Amino acid sequence: MIGESAGPRTVGELGEFALIDRINAGRSQVAAVLLGPGDDGALVAAPDGRFVVTTDMLVQGRHFRLDWSSPRDIGRKAIAQNAADVVAMGAAPTAFVVALGCPADTPLELVDGLADGLWAEAGRVGASVAGGDLVRSRDLIVSVTAFGDLGGRAPITRSGARVGDTVAVAGRLGWSAAGLAVLAAGADRERYADVVAAHRVPRPPYAAVLDAQVSRPHALTDVSDGLLADLGHIAAASSVRIDLDATALRDSRLEAIGAALGTDAAQWILAGGEEHAFAACWRTTAELPGGWRPIGQVCAGQGVTVDGATPSGARGWESFHGGDSANRDAPL
Template identity: 70%
Template structure:
């Protein structure tokens, strides 16, 4: 690099200067007691427990730079981890981000990626406490997320009971519709919202956490509140199938309750099946759970089915043919738009 010329790539700037660049001006959330700059971060555990999860995104498998901007990819990497934490009934407190990239990666790409990651971390109520940088052939982002239960019991997939209401918070099928639009090369106002939904999921963290606070105000919250919960990362059928299997029950969905007129209009444009998107599309990171019979639906939730005896997931009493959603080791290695859990 000639004298006076600003560095343009990771190679030109160097590892430690890049770390300083990533962390400059960032403000840590209250749960991070010690952020970047030492051998490890220090994160508070208010009641002596953590909820912990991790996910990885690989270029060409989970995202494409010609389909999504760096900021979009950064937001998605955080969102899918924050959603897993909230799906356990915990509030996100901190994230650790490990990044692998080629040495000739433009600095503006890293800037955009980390700006997006930070923006989503803040939206989730947390911050990025540290991470790692390595040289790699392709761009790889790995995120570990921490969450606090604040004295509450975790909400697992195993708590559903026969008679429970199945309810959803958030949109279903929009990311899958956006992926189909990208594959088809379709652009324009008719598909703009689903393209945005695919590029940047919008998990309704607050809708879940507000419901949990509402239920915790009652003496018997475990009896009237959310009994089982997961985020929809692999597809509604697949993720409800996990709840059904873990709880030893079956789930029957109501197709009328799942209809989305806005998504149906997009399906007309793409000559596609909107219900297929709703049932098998992942990466929206909506939340689906079961509530005790008679439990009032919290704000932002809608009832879409019931827990019944048996096993598996049906729609209007009918088993569904084909795959229930995303699975990492199906398909080709060149597929993009995957839905890591």
């Protein structure tokens, strides 16, 4: 329109440092971030002299598609998958550092949406974005490093499961994989809006772990690569076998969607990931805090079984075995 201000519309037009200022404008740091963006590095408190640290990356075309997920969705997912790893160690997230790679012609509104999503999910878990980096790249890449505070407690690792423990989960299983299947099949997104939303934005039940620190589990993991794969890590680290109860894993909503799409919903539940539910081994079923439900037992032996038998089909996500699981948006 005549008279309209012709301001910058892309990352390249605005420039790196102005973009950094734009991303950080109006943001407030939590108390754990003693010094945020603006210097050579951030300063994050480590109250008991230690911190949990983890990092993960999202790559366009491999982990997300912009025609399936909004920039805000992608930002939230990038934080959630890292926050879940911190919480799965028994720690409370305190700060995130984000590295963003994008083409020079990336619209500023895309970066705005991404930043809003990053901050929204960081705030949901009581943390903030302490800093990061920007770089020009061919595709959109979001890499997050997360820090967490153990509060003087020992970390909860994968190696503590004991024979006789109850295996339980907090959160939903298979919904993200079902949402991906709906998108990939071109099915009615409105009809299946609940699972599509679960795929676009994971909702890890952080409080189910952080509020259960009095009765801590023996072993804990988040379900990012699929239930069989992630419980397999606990079984291997603890030198035990985990036997799952197929009945306890059934989900009537997923079974209905699976029937409509001609897919076995059990595969979504066993091999899907990315909801970042939590799976843990507790001493007894009676110890389970609110938000947890039993799905199996820890037994002598090795590996993961379902009703005593080795399950067939997909086993879960593995980055360099593309196509082995349905818990990522699309292979290249």
